Amino acid sequence: MSTLPYQKRFRPLPPPSGYLLIPLSLFSSQRPTQIEMSEPEVLRDKTLMRSWSRSRRCNGQTIALVPTMGFLHEGHLSLIRTAKSLADLIIVSIYVNPGQFSPSEDLSTYPSDFSGDLRKLSAAGVNVVFCPAELYYSASVKEFGGHQEAINGEREGDSCLEDGGSGHETWIRVERLEKGMCGTSRPVFFRGVATVVAKLFNIVEPDVAVFGKKDYQQWRVICRMVRDLDFAVKVIGSDIIRDVDGLAMSSRNVHLSPTQREKALSINRSLSKAKLAAEKGQKNCQDLKDLIKQTISEAGGKIDYVEGKILRINILSQMQIVEQQGLSPVEEISCPVVICVAACFGNVRLIDNLEID
Numbered sequence: 001m002s003t004l005p006y007q008k009r010f011r012p013l014p015p016p017s018g019y020l021l022i023p024l025s026l027f028s029s030q031r032p033t034q035i036e037m038s039e040p041e042v043l044r045d046k047t048l049m050r051s052w053s054r055s056r057r058c059n060g061q062t063i064a065l066v067p068t069m070g071f072l073h074e075g076h077l078s079l080i081r082t083a084k085s086l087a088d089l090i091i092v093s094i095y096v097n098p099g100q101f102s103p104s105e106d107l108s109t110y111p112s113d114f115s116g117d118l119r120k121l122s123a124a125g126v127n128v129v130f131c132p133a134e135l136y137y138s139a140s141v142k143e144f145g146g147h148q149e150a151i152n153g154e155r156e157g158d159s160c161l162e163d164g165g166s167g168h169e170t171w172i173r174v175e176r177l178e179k180g181m182c183g184t185s186r187p188v189f190f191r192g193v194a195t196v197v198a199k200l201f202n203i204v205e206p207d208v209a210v211f212g213k214k215d216y217q218q219w220r221v222i223c224r225m226v227r228d229l230d231f232a233v234k235v236i237g238s239d240i241i242r243d244v245d246g247l248a249m250s251s252r253n254v255h256l257s258p259t260q261r262e263k264a265l266s267i268n269r270s271l272s273k274a275k276l277a278a279e280k281g282q283k284n285c286q287d288l289k290d291l292i293k294q295t296i297s298e299a300g301g302k303i304d305y306v307e308g309k310i311l312r313i314n315i316l317s318q319m320q321i322v323e324q325q326g327l328s329p330v331e332e333i334s335c336p337v338v339i340c341v342a343a344c345f346g347n348v349r350l351i352d353n354l355e356i357d
């Protein structure tokens, strides 16, 4: 994995050939033959991407978009499987969006492995990989020295996109749903996500878009944006995929040391315990949150529960029990809820959740 800033690592690759020459002489005495591999087309240009989609839609084919930030894992591949059950053609976008990171966050260390991603996407039978080098106009990405440095002089509301001049200045805000939970600790996150997803929808013009419920609040924010702004895109939420030990798969897991990873298992353990307690009749959300805190503390994670207040440097963990549609906090479980947890292990911020229907 490279340690260069993300935007500097992301170099165009030559377009894939679409064919793999396999010398059959390896198996017999016959001449080499061509076996067709369904390698995806790699598109980096917005206009080409839009024309590709439009021409397929004119032919009556339906298109599903799976937006990602790359460094793909089984969680992403599950979204692709869901997408394939819903549309004729699958487009996966890979773009690490600077607009959703604030300077205190981990844009510069976000993991990437483009050739590995391409191999996985070929095997998954994706039609197009849309990987623009940049999606914003005249925007340059600010360079920051990393997590620690940025925590000090950051103004709330700054993103890693340079503003001013002729740079990008149009943002979509889903005003209520973006507040709370991840919106509390990542102040520019949801406006950056909503804006870049709207841009992707405008460029790709998909019929369907698939998002993971691992990022539960993000999924709900996008559903609301699509409804409120009348996008002609059906948004699907796909279930969380976990590693065998229960840790929700996440690109950032690669940054966990073995010890941190062991501690991070307490997130899923605490959620399962809380769900079991709720199913056995414990309806009081404060008691359930205490149970979660206790489980994570016992695993060695220091808890600093924050509700509605930004204590950036001290945030180690936050959690909330909210109703599933509108994400309003509940005190007693009397409707379908989702328990959302965010926890930091070292510099790695992980999120997870469990629905109780």
Ligand SMILES: Nc1ncnc2c1ncn2[C@@H]1O[C@H](COP(=O)(O)OP(=O)(O)OP(=O)(O)O)[C@@H](O)[C@H]1O
Binding pocket: 067, 068, 069, 070, 075, 076, 078, 079, 210, 211, 212, 213, 214, 215, 238, 239, 240, 241, 242, 248, 249, 250, 251, 252, 253
């Ligand atoms: N374990 C998972 N199960 C289901 N969906 C997932 C999972 N991990 C990621 N996704 C979904 O994949 C899409 C792209 O996510 P992204 O590329 O940011 O990966 P990630 O693993 O969530 O990375 P990060 O470490 O930044 O959280 C999002 O819709 C996200 O919810």
Ligand SMILES: CC(C)(CO)[C@@H](O)C(=O)[O-]
Binding pocket: 067, 068, 069, 095, 097, 100, 193, 196, 197, 215, 218
């Ligand atoms: C939806 C998304 C691709 C927007 O950048 C990103 O937030 C993600 O990968 O979850």
Ligand code: BAL
Binding pocket: 069, 100, 215
């Ligand atoms: N999957 C969410 C992307 C982010 O954390 O920036």
